[in-house]
Amino acid sequence: MLTDTAIRNAKPKDKPYKMADSGGLYLLVQSAGKYWRMDYRYASKRKTLAIGVYPTVTLTVARKKRDEARNLLTKDVDPALVKAVNKQVKKHAQENTFQAIALEWHTKQSTTWAESTTANIKRCLEADIFPWLGNRPIKDINAPDLLVVLRKIESRGAHEKAQRTREYVGRVFRYAIQTGRAERDPSGDLRGALTPVKAKHHASITDPKAIGALLRSINGFVGSYTTKCALQLAPLVFVRPGELRQAEWIEIDFDKKEWRIPGHKMKMKEQHIIPLSRQAIEVLEAIQPLTGNGKYIFPSIKSTVRPMSENTVNAALRRMGYEKDEMTGHGFRSMASTLLHEHGWPHEAIERQLAHAERNKIAAAYNHAEHLPKRREMMQWWADYLDNLTKSKF
Known part of the structure; x- marks a missing residue:
């Protein structure tokens, strides 16, 4: 012994x-x-x-x-057979935990997402779901289990995030059902169980007189010249803030007067063409001597190998006296959409220029150059209209 x-x-x-x-x-x-x-x-x-x-x-x-x-x-x-079976069961359980399936789903879906969306969803799962449900077999997780975790998020006052997290979790469960590793989605049972969130819209200025005042404030901006040029270009092209700050010189064709944003940078993963008005070209030519030798049109103040911070434009608007409930970098899109519609420009051309998702799948099959002649005309009219608002004192 x-x-x-x-x-x-x-x-x-x-x-x-x-x-x-x-x-x-x-x-x-x-x-x-x-x-x-x-x-x-x-x-x-x-x-x-x-x-x-x-x-x-x-x-x-x-x-x-x-x-x-x-x-x-x-x-x-045979004890060896029992051990082998138990090992296989354990391996199967590990492969079918919520975390394993969520990461598998995330990897597959991320090919269609913007980089920021990919990072945000993963960060949300890692911080708010995995610590409590990550190691649980997904088929064993029920609605009360999920509600306890979502209410931890709500307890921080993050009601919108709790609702968004429930949506992410539901998509993971639906993927598990499709791949034969879960039988139902318990997140659906929680509709109405979380604090409702009032829909928010990006703050924007749409009154012509107020737009003129904003444009004059931008022209008089005292601060980084790069930031000033970004502010001047934003209303002329009305792209998403991330698309503006990550603009690269290689994407600009001065001869064709076009800015072509590659599909991997776009929310809808499709190349987007922006016809450049005379005024937009002037802004680009003004900043080219300063940043034209680098990659980004609007580089970070700290490093030219990185684009400007996502907070730069909004911070500049705050310095100019515009609160976040008055105007944001994203608000230039609403501004353009509202005024262009009011002046009778075709809805299809406006939506295509905004690079919005096309709900009609047949219409979505058209290429990225759809309505381009009309959009060229519209973008120059818009730039001229903004010029007139800037000069008008009403």
């Missing part, structure tokens, strides 16, 4: 050797470590069961596992 002292003092020799205990249990001592093994016979064959590594598996635990194996043998069950 072995003792803890004997096992602890056992040293490796030139060749591996065994230290017998009882009931077929022994310790195999090798230069790489000490391993618990059990020899037994099943179906007239000699077999060996690996029980574990010392000292992780102590003498007491090794004997307990030996007794469990011998008990199986009395029932004509």
